Amino acid sequence: MKFTINKNELLKSLNIVTKAISSKNVIPILNGIMFNLKNNGLELTASDSELTIKTFIDKDNIVNIEKTGSVIVPSKYILDIIRKMPSDEINFELFEGYKLKIYTDMNNYNLNCFDANEFPAIKIEESKTPLNFLIKDFKKIVEQTVFAISNQELRPLLTGVNFHIINNIMEVVATDSYRLAKKTVKLEKKVNDEINIIVPGKNLIELIKTFDNLENNIEIHIFNNKIIFKFDNVLFQSNLLNGTYPNTANLIPNEFEITTNVDVSNFNASIDRASLLTQGKDKNVVIMNIKNNNMLITSYASELGKVEEKLVVEASDKADISISFSAKYMMDALKTFDDEKILILLNSDVKPIVLKSVENDDLIQLILPIKTY
């Protein structure tokens, strides 16, 4: 393997593939990045057992390919080495088996690498009927839901995001059982067979970090045990979680006693301020009172003191309710709306709080109240 490449071209690809490398890996090979130089370009691959990322740099974007070949490069050092290289063009040459010489006129790294044959075999397929999105649209879908997953490995299915597609309707749901985020998307094309999969939330979080040009397209290829995202020159393959995602449809009420129209930014700021004086077991719990068109958000911690925030809202006639909830969960949910105003829908102080746009039901955020008595 011998080639010369532009520093920034290589850095861009390295930054993407290293997202598949987990700091928990103990197997040196899985902490490595496979460099595979072919006549048509340079393929970089990194993989842990659950996530594989592959990028491709076309030969037109490589200064010079003198000799093809492949080797596994330790990821811990290669990014820093390339980032700090003094010149725009960097030379690579494999010698004495698995030693990689990375050099310019003025400097020279001899980096000990690994035999490319030791890299796990990874089969990246394509389905005949991929889903298609604008990257920015798909990113939004993930951002509006993935925050609500559970971090508890005890309930592994809830650490994933459920994508359920029938005909041309895709429902995307995440829940940690205390809150739930649901996004409904109308697809351009119908799917032939129902799709009902659970994608690990942490992989989706890494995926959206690799997005660059948001106006480009992303193809999604779904298989029985894996999902592949294809965009720009990147292939991003994640495992799926095995099992049946809980049916959440009947958790979301259809009718509400109280409808309140609030300004998202004022409401969020009030909750943020009210949550400052919370501590101990009630950390982050605030109480929302709605009476007619007056909203009062309060919190109380015996040692610290108390807070009272007043807001003027548009509530249903005779609205009169006092309900407690996690300030953090409410602020997480509020962030997912682009709207200036949204609806807060309530039935009683022990029934779910539902947030949605004034315009449509595409995005539903549900938060369970907390009993404080």
Added chain:
Amino acid sequence: MKFTINKNELLKSLNIVTKAISSKNVIPILNGIMFNLKNNGLELTASDSELTIKTFIDKDNIVNIEKTGSVIVPSKYILDIIRKMPSDEINFELFEGYKLKIYTDMNNYNLNCFDANEFPAIKIEESKTPLNFLIKDFKKIVEQTVFAISNQELRPLLTGVNFHIINNIMEVVATDSYRLAKKTVKLEKKVNDEINIIVPGKNLIELIKTFDNLENNIEIHIFNNKIIFKFDNVLFQSNLLNGTYPNTANLIPNEFEITTNVDVSNFNASIDRASLLTQGKDKNVVIMNIKNNNMLITSYASELGKVEEKLVVEASDKADISISFSAKYMMDALKTFDDEKILILLNSDVKPIVLKSVENDDLIQLILPIKTY
């Protein structure tokens, strides 16, 4: 106590005094900020046992003073509360003993505070003959030396910076016994009596963070057991370390076998790159070879590989040396020079490495070599 104040005016002062609050304090009073509202303005004070910071907001910068008074406010909450307040003008009112009401039209915090009488008595004096500096000059002096202090509490004196003044010459020295930074400053006025004090380095680091307008003046008042820095509306009082600072004068050689003139930025970048492939007990150790006008910086770690960096320098005739040192210590020292080029002065591979400006001896950085054989 009752008053109305502009949010940003108060925030500026709070940000300064909270630097005296250590996260290690277990006494609630010492985690508090003393608010003392007098007819001429608002005094804020925070203190741990070794550091006291006091700021003053003149009555002209307070919207309204209705009733004077004082109280100790818990620092953990007050900064966030003020920072997140929705309006530019914030009202304060003390009620029911030590409860502080902080409010605007739309919100209201009742914060539990403490009796002002419980605050430790702090005497802030002024000496008749303070030293005077431009803030930016004094900041530079601290930055060029304080990084070289020891973090080892086992040698407490070396955790401080030594200020030694005779007549109109001030020598400022810091060392952790492996490296030494020395700055010599000519004062405008002679001092009558020799001054030889050790200021805790961590307090100097906090001090320079509180500097705002670098073109203003700073007065330094030195006493037997404390030092007071007075600037803008801030009084910053630190304890001194008790003991005699080691005599470092004869550690710095006066004559050198080899003089090398290097470009600071290229030299620094080469050392940074060479240090990437170091690990284990030799972490950060690089080897510098100078032969005639060629410099080679190398490092080697058997598991990882090796690096070679070439530089062209101007060295003494017949220069021929190979010397090992800590890359981190070298980069720390290089940062203190504003010069484009500096001198690296050497005698042998076991004698100190000295860095200084080409122009003068005002700033000396000394690094001990590391034996690698």
